[in-house]
Structures are given as C-alpha cells and as structure tokens.
Amino acid sequence: MRTGIATVCLSGTLKEKMQACAIAGFDGIEIFEQDLVTSPLSPEDVRKMASDLGLGLDLYQPFRDFDGVPEELLQANLRRAEAKFRLMSRLGMDTILVCSNVATATIDDDGLRAEQLSKLADLAKDHGVKVAYEALAWGKYVNDYEHAYRLVDMVDHPNLGTCLDSFHILSRDWDTAPIEALNPEKVFFVQVADAPKLSMDVLSWSRHYRVFPGEGQFDLAKFMGHVVRAGYTGPISLEVFNDVFRQSDVERTAIDAMRSLIWLEEQSAAWLATQDAAVRRRYPMELATLPKVAEPAGFNFAEVKADDTAGLEKLLGQLGFDYQGRHRTKAVQLWSMGHARVIVNEQAPLHTEPAIAALGFDVDSPVIASARAQQLKAPVVPRKVQADEEVFQGIAAPDSTEIFLCQGNPDGTAAWTHEFGESGEFGAGLEQPSGQTAVIDHVNLAQPWQHLDEAVLFYTSALALHPLPYAEVASPTGLVRSQVMETSDAAVRLVLNLAPMTQQAPQEHIAFAVPDLVATARAARDRGLEFLQIPANYYEDLDARFHLDPQFLATLKDLNLLYDRDADGEFLHFYTATVGSVFFEMVERRGNYQGYGAPNAPVRHAVQYEQSHH
Incomplete structure (x- = not known):
C-alpha cells in the first residue's frame, strides 16, 4: 500500500512538514496550496527537496469552485486552472484535486457540469495533468461520491477521474459498497480521515474535528476493503483538518499519522479476510499485516x-x-x-x-x-x-x-x-x-x-x-x-x-x-x-x-x-x-x-x- 499525507495535516512550514513526513516513512505527500503559496521555496526547490527526501509529490490541492457556472466565469476558471497546471509542471506533479462547487455554482445541470469538466480535462491533457474530481459533503449540487463518479463516467476522458474521501462519504452515511463497482482506472486518488461522531454541521465537523484512522468512530476498515476490492492501486493518503494537530510537534504528529495508516492497513486486511473467508482472493493492492498479539491478560x-x-x-x-x-x-x-x-x-x-x-x-x-x-x-x-x-x-x-x-x-x-x-x-x-x-x-x-x-x-x-x-x-x-x-x-x-x-x-x-x-x-x-x-x-x-x-x-x-x-x-x-x-x-x-x-x-x-x- 502506498502511503501519503496532505501537508495541511501538520504544523510548521512546508520544509518542516516535508522533512517530518520523510522521517515518519511516508511514500508521498499532497501539497496543500496554501503551504506552497506561503513558502519561500520555489516550485523547483520543492521538487528537488522531495526527490532528496525520497518523497513522491502525489497530489496538488485544492482547486475549488469550477463547475456549474456561467460561461464568463468558466473562462476565468479555465485560465486559473491553466496557471496551476503550469505550476504543477514546475513541481513535477501530475494530479490535481478539483472539489465540487460550493460557492459559485448557479446552474444545477449535470449535462453542463459534464461539458465543463470535459473542457477542463482537455486542458489538463495538454499539460500532462490528471484531474481528480471530488464530491464535497457540503457541495452545492454535487455532494455524493456516486454523483461525482457519474459525471466522470459521462465525460469519459482519460485525464478525468474521481477522488474518494472517506470523510465526505462516511460523514453523510453514504453506503460504501457501491465503491466496488467503480472502474478502478477512473479512481485517481483516495483520501482517508477518521472522526468522532458529532451532531453539528458537516463543514465545521470537517474543518476542525477530523482525526487519524483509529482515533475516531468511522468504519474505515470497511471503506478501505471496498476500495481494495474495486481494484484501486494508487496512494492511500491522509487528509485531516484538526486544530490540535496543527499546533502540535510536526514530527511527532507525522509519526502518529503513519502509525494510523499502518493500523488501518492491518484492519482492512482483517476485514477482507472475514469477507472472503470462503474464497481466498488476491487483489492488485496488497495489504501488509503486523505480528498478531492477543489482548493483555x-x-x-x-x-x-x-x-x-x-x-x-x-x-x-x-x-x-x-x-x-x-x-x-x-x-x-x-x-x-x-x-x-x-x-x-x-x-x-x-x-x-x-x-x-x-x-x-x-x-x-x-x-x-x-x-x-x-x-x-x-x-x-x-x-x-x-x-x-x-x-x-x-x-x-x-x-x-x-x-x-x-x-x-x-x-x-x-x-x-x-x-x-x-x-x-x-x-x-x-x-x-x-x-x-x-x-x-x-x-x-x-x-x-x-x-x-x-x-x-x-x-x-x-x-x-x-x-x-x-x-x-x-x-x-x-x-x-x-x-x-x-x-x-x-x-x-x-x-x-x-x-x-x-x-x-x-x-x-x-x-x-x-x-x-x-x-x-x-x-x-x-x-x-x-x-x-x-x-x-x-x-x-x-x-x-x-x-x-x-x-x-x-x-x-x-x-x-x-x-x-x-x-x-x-x-x-x-x-x-x-x-x-x-x-x-x-x-x-x-x-x-x-x-x-x-x-x-x-x-x-x-x-x-x-x-x-x-
């Protein structure tokens, strides 16, 4: 399993975050745009540093409020996207996260959304970029991962896929079983986060109370099991917004984050074993396990x-x-x-x-x-x-x-x-x-x-x-x-x-x-x-x-x-x-x-x- 983490999970500067992620043993990182914008490092510096640390640059994010807009705003959004694609070329990155529109969408029309996403995919292809479209749980018109995937399927473009985020799916109690029916070639990225069960608006819940797997109450092993069964082989990356984590020691938090993915990998393997007990199946993504121990006596x-x-x-x-x-x-x-x-x-x-x-x-x-x-x-x-x-x-x-x-x-x-x-x-x-x-x-x-x-x-x-x-x-x-x-x-x-x-x-x-x-x-x-x-x-x-x-x-x-x-x-x-x-x-x-x-x-x-x- 390829492990990743978004820089937004951690405290410190981009340089400090990257160093901590390497020490913790992550395979790659997602660069959160604000971390790059506020860094004195040039994109070329970041690219070289990642290479020196042995870190892949897996995802640039987020690109917000693109789809469901009038033509004039669409053209402005495409110009904005092209600037980000050129920046990604300097970073050596090939995948960008595009969130479903929450602020500027005024037209609720899947046909129009598909047409606009197709134009974005064409532009991305010109720059060697893949677009991972994600349904935010509070998206204005698109807030369901199955809806986001239907749009991707409608466009049917090699440079457009979807991103599955456990928080956006589990916070809305969406059924995770349909993940298995998705075309794995159209799933470009998977993000995971846990959370305590809270009664509050989902945006505030997401922005302040996400935690690493094993620290909340979501059934992430089941979510991951469906992802593995779908045939996905890309990164499993943490995207956790948490006020406490962003005030804590960066290296310690990165190690805690890595521990959570190691634990999740084992729990997901155990879930799959219970589901496939009658037939031993092998999946493209292999999940590592840990030495088995009983509870203390x-x-x-x-x-x-x-x-x-x-x-x-x-x-x-x-x-x-x-x-x-x-x-x-x-x-x-x-x-x-x-x-x-x-x-x-x-x-x-x-x-x-x-x-x-x-x-x-x-x-x-x-x-x-x-x-x-x-x-x-x-x-x-x-x-x-x-x-x-x-x-x-x-x-x-x-x-x-x-x-x-x-x-x-x-x-x-x-x-x-x-x-x-x-x-x-x-x-x-x-x-x-x-x-x-x-x-x-x-x-x-x-x-x-x-x-x-x-x-x-x-x-x-x-x-x-x-x-x-x-x-x-x-x-x-x-x-x-x-x-x-x-x-x-x-x-x-x-x-x-x-x-x-x-x-x-x-x-x-x-x-x-x-x-x-x-x-x-x-x-x-x-x-x-x-x-x-x-x-x-x-x-x-x-x-x-x-x-x-x-x-x-x-x-x-x-x-x-x-x-x-x-x-x-x-x-x-x-x-x-x-x-x-x-x-x-x-x-x-x-x-x-x-x-x-x-x-x-x-x-x-x-x-x-x-x-x-x-």
Missing part, C-alpha cells in the same frame, strides 16, 4: 517514581500492602497485596514529585508484542539489566509513561519478584497486613491536551485495547474528558483523562480491587490512613437516589466510602489523599458492575480541588 505491576518516596511508602503500608524489600541492583522497592504489585522507584531527579512512571502488562509473548509495537512506530524504552534479571520489553506511550510487556504466569505471579530482598527497615513501624488479596483494577492516566487522540490510537493498535465512548466529567476547573480503554474481558482497564488546560497539576491514580472494601477501609483507618473526606451532602443525595439501608448508609458515611449501583451490580470505593500527583483508590465490584462510579467523579474532583487550595 492483566496488569503485572504499576510503578510510581519520586526522589522522596516516604509519603508513598507510608500510604501503601496504611492501605495494607506488604513491603517486599529493595531490588538487589536498583534503587527501587516492591510493595504487594495479593497480585497487586507496586514498584516504588527512588531513581528520580531531585525535587521530582511522585508520579506514575510505568505500567507492566501480562502478554502471551513479550517479544512479538514488542515487535508489533515497534512496527507501529512506538519508541523503545532501554532498561539496564544484570545477569539473572528479568528482561522486560519496553515501549514509550505518548504521555511518556513506560509500558513494559511481561511474561505473565497463569496463577498471576511474576517471576521477577525474586530479584527483591526480604522486608527490611522500610517495613518497620507499620502494622503488618492480614494477608488480604487484591489486583490492580484500573489505572487513571492524565494526558497532555495535544496527545489524547494519539494515545487512543497507541493503546488500540499496540496493546489491542478497545476504546469505549468517552465521557465528560464536571470539575471545579472545567470539564474533564475521560476515555476508557479496556480489554474485552475487562482484565485491563485504562482510563485516559484529558484535564482542563487551567488545571496546573493533573492528578493520576491506581485503583486496587479487593473482595471486602468495608473491612479494608476499617483496617486502613486503624493504621492511620487519611481518606479523602466526602461531604455530608453527598450521602443525603445518595440516600435519595438509592434508598439505602440506614445502617449501610451510616457505614459508608463513617468510612468516607462512595457508592454506585446499576442494573448489573454495585460498586464501592474510597480514595486516599494525594501525594505529589498520585493518589490511590480501593474498590469492590459486586455482581457484574463494570463501570467506574462515574456519578461520583465530580465529588472527587471537587474535594481534591478544595484540599489543594487550602
């Missing part, structure tokens, strides 16, 4: 890092975690409660506040999972090991959290724990826990505002997690967008939070599931744990909503426990005070409750805000 560990870890150690001890000792060669400690393991890393620079630094996941084959992630452009995390120490495969997530792929044991144990010594001075003075069991239930990670979409694609493609519909939670500093990523059995739950930009220190937390939260809370209180103090108003509202047993309600209030219930079960949880940017949550899931106590999130945010300002 669970969390192996969570790591918190700081230069002063005393507060973390105290908190873990009060919760009931066992101190298992120091690592024999590294300045890190191991704390555990059943199969819930927390690494406390003391190897942080001076004055580094406690923060979640790494997560370990149990996978079938760490080496294969790491190879897949690296093919998806995930940076490798180097890790020094001594003889007889576990070799972890590590990659970096978009927010710089280190992700380690671990060989999990069926019984939930971890082989690397033998590298830690017996309990020593760090466990002294803490009441020893009563051997209760726990697992890591979920981890909540704060995401930089410009990298949430990238993170969703990363965890989807590299770790096989599935995004759930995102939610928005009210907080004193604004709305917090919460994106849950899960395995299909919910053995791994990861919550990505996009905090308001006004929030100075975004908080993260690790949640542990225990079989008896009330007993856990009482034991923790006896050890001196400082709970997040829940206001009395919350419990009055809780009673009004659920009509709880008075004694049970009194217990919740006494222990600062929060409660939620749905048709499948119940959820009890409490939070600790925050140390640095980290706090802990203890939860108990009753029945088949699968949520996170979302109605209680605004309460937590408000209490934490109140405490941080007093």
Whole structure:
C-alpha cells in the first residue's frame, strides 16, 4: 500500500512538514496550496527537496469552485486552472484535486457540469495533468461520491477521474459498497480521515474535528476493503483538518499519522479476510499485516517514581500492602497485596514529585508484542539489566509513561519478584497486613491536551485495547474528558483523562480491587490512613437516589466510602489523599458492575480541588 499525507495535516512550514513526513516513512505527500503559496521555496526547490527526501509529490490541492457556472466565469476558471497546471509542471506533479462547487455554482445541470469538466480535462491533457474530481459533503449540487463518479463516467476522458474521501462519504452515511463497482482506472486518488461522531454541521465537523484512522468512530476498515476490492492501486493518503494537530510537534504528529495508516492497513486486511473467508482472493493492492498479539491478560505491576518516596511508602503500608524489600541492583522497592504489585522507584531527579512512571502488562509473548509495537512506530524504552534479571520489553506511550510487556504466569505471579530482598527497615513501624488479596483494577492516566487522540490510537493498535465512548466529567476547573480503554474481558482497564488546560497539576491514580472494601477501609483507618473526606451532602443525595439501608448508609458515611449501583451490580470505593500527583483508590465490584462510579467523579474532583487550595 502506498502511503501519503496532505501537508495541511501538520504544523510548521512546508520544509518542516516535508522533512517530518520523510522521517515518519511516508511514500508521498499532497501539497496543500496554501503551504506552497506561503513558502519561500520555489516550485523547483520543492521538487528537488522531495526527490532528496525520497518523497513522491502525489497530489496538488485544492482547486475549488469550477463547475456549474456561467460561461464568463468558466473562462476565468479555465485560465486559473491553466496557471496551476503550469505550476504543477514546475513541481513535477501530475494530479490535481478539483472539489465540487460550493460557492459559485448557479446552474444545477449535470449535462453542463459534464461539458465543463470535459473542457477542463482537455486542458489538463495538454499539460500532462490528471484531474481528480471530488464530491464535497457540503457541495452545492454535487455532494455524493456516486454523483461525482457519474459525471466522470459521462465525460469519459482519460485525464478525468474521481477522488474518494472517506470523510465526505462516511460523514453523510453514504453506503460504501457501491465503491466496488467503480472502474478502478477512473479512481485517481483516495483520501482517508477518521472522526468522532458529532451532531453539528458537516463543514465545521470537517474543518476542525477530523482525526487519524483509529482515533475516531468511522468504519474505515470497511471503506478501505471496498476500495481494495474495486481494484484501486494508487496512494492511500491522509487528509485531516484538526486544530490540535496543527499546533502540535510536526514530527511527532507525522509519526502518529503513519502509525494510523499502518493500523488501518492491518484492519482492512482483517476485514477482507472475514469477507472472503470462503474464497481466498488476491487483489492488485496488497495489504501488509503486523505480528498478531492477543489482548493483555492483566496488569503485572504499576510503578510510581519520586526522589522522596516516604509519603508513598507510608500510604501503601496504611492501605495494607506488604513491603517486599529493595531490588538487589536498583534503587527501587516492591510493595504487594495479593497480585497487586507496586514498584516504588527512588531513581528520580531531585525535587521530582511522585508520579506514575510505568505500567507492566501480562502478554502471551513479550517479544512479538514488542515487535508489533515497534512496527507501529512506538519508541523503545532501554532498561539496564544484570545477569539473572528479568528482561522486560519496553515501549514509550505518548504521555511518556513506560509500558513494559511481561511474561505473565497463569496463577498471576511474576517471576521477577525474586530479584527483591526480604522486608527490611522500610517495613518497620507499620502494622503488618492480614494477608488480604487484591489486583490492580484500573489505572487513571492524565494526558497532555495535544496527545489524547494519539494515545487512543497507541493503546488500540499496540496493546489491542478497545476504546469505549468517552465521557465528560464536571470539575471545579472545567470539564474533564475521560476515555476508557479496556480489554474485552475487562482484565485491563485504562482510563485516559484529558484535564482542563487551567488545571496546573493533573492528578493520576491506581485503583486496587479487593473482595471486602468495608473491612479494608476499617483496617486502613486503624493504621492511620487519611481518606479523602466526602461531604455530608453527598450521602443525603445518595440516600435519595438509592434508598439505602440506614445502617449501610451510616457505614459508608463513617468510612468516607462512595457508592454506585446499576442494573448489573454495585460498586464501592474510597480514595486516599494525594501525594505529589498520585493518589490511590480501593474498590469492590459486586455482581457484574463494570463501570467506574462515574456519578461520583465530580465529588472527587471537587474535594481534591478544595484540599489543594487550602
């Protein structure tokens, strides 16, 4: 599959965009006209630079508002087109995108449109140019790709074809199956973009909220499958208008974009395999696949890092975690409660506040999972090991959290724990826990505002997690967008939070599931744990909503426990005070409750805000 990207997707100058695209590994680019017009580079300079970088110049775009116009305006449009064709000759480009008219069309007549497009094709032929005619979703008279193709078919000119754009097709819910009936020789170009499902006018949706494949909710694998079945062999190019991407680091965005096409290629191959299961068919466009990996079986560990870890150690001890000792060669400690393991890393620079630094996941084959992630452009995390120490495969997530792929044991144990010594001075003075069991239930990670979409694609493609519909939670500093990523059995739950930009220190937390939260809370209180103090108003509202047993309600209030219930079960949880940017949550899931106590999130945010300002 030949990969491409429009320069409009990226921040920076044309030169910077081209360099980033080459670094990311794209085969070619679309030059967005504004990028060339505002560049100090001459067309000849751009042509040479593209050649030096190994980039093809696949498409010049956009040429707007050509068809359905009176004769006088048509002549002006043809003069304008000829100027662009001469420019393309200097660039060494042979394909231009012509959008269906949205502004100047006054005549709704397919016969006239075909006649005018024929004149454009004749002119293009004189200059060795191919015209790819595209139906914009908000086109005045032509807004359907099948309508655009009928016009191309009417003209029947070797220099006129169509461009298929997934956004213009899927945003209007057009059926994609008819793509297979198109003559592939008349499909000159294919552009892809994903998007969240939004209720707004399609123009604004298109201009501001497109995302890379895998970061939205469009069925792009199906769209691509129909394109491949049609026999198309040209570039698959990203055209994404997004306010955030055009403010982000250009090289990083280009790599994220390339990852999205690698993911899309694999997903499209999988879609075709399901459609052609009975008959193995080969298509002119060959789709590459990645090493297959299963979903993670669970969390192996969570790591918190700081230069002063005393507060973390105290908190873990009060919760009931066992101190298992120091690592024999590294300045890190191991704390555990059943199969819930927390690494406390003391190897942080001076004055580094406690923060979640790494997560370990149990996978079938760490080496294969790491190879897949690296093919998806995930940076490798180097890790020094001594003889007889576990070799972890590590990659970096978009927010710089280190992700380690671990060989999990069926019984939930971890082989690397033998590298830690017996309990020593760090466990002294803490009441020893009563051997209760726990697992890591979920981890909540704060995401930089410009990298949430990238993170969703990363965890989807590299770790096989599935995004759930995102939610928005009210907080004193604004709305917090919460994106849950899960395995299909919910053995791994990861919550990505996009905090308001006004929030100075975004908080993260690790949640542990225990079989008896009330007993856990009482034991923790006896050890001196400082709970997040829940206001009395919350419990009055809780009673009004659920009509709880008075004694049970009194217990919740006494222990600062929060409660939620749905048709499948119940959820009890409490939070600790925050140390640095980290706090802990203890939860108990009753029945088949699968949520996170979302109605209680605004309460937590408000209490934490109140405490941080007093």
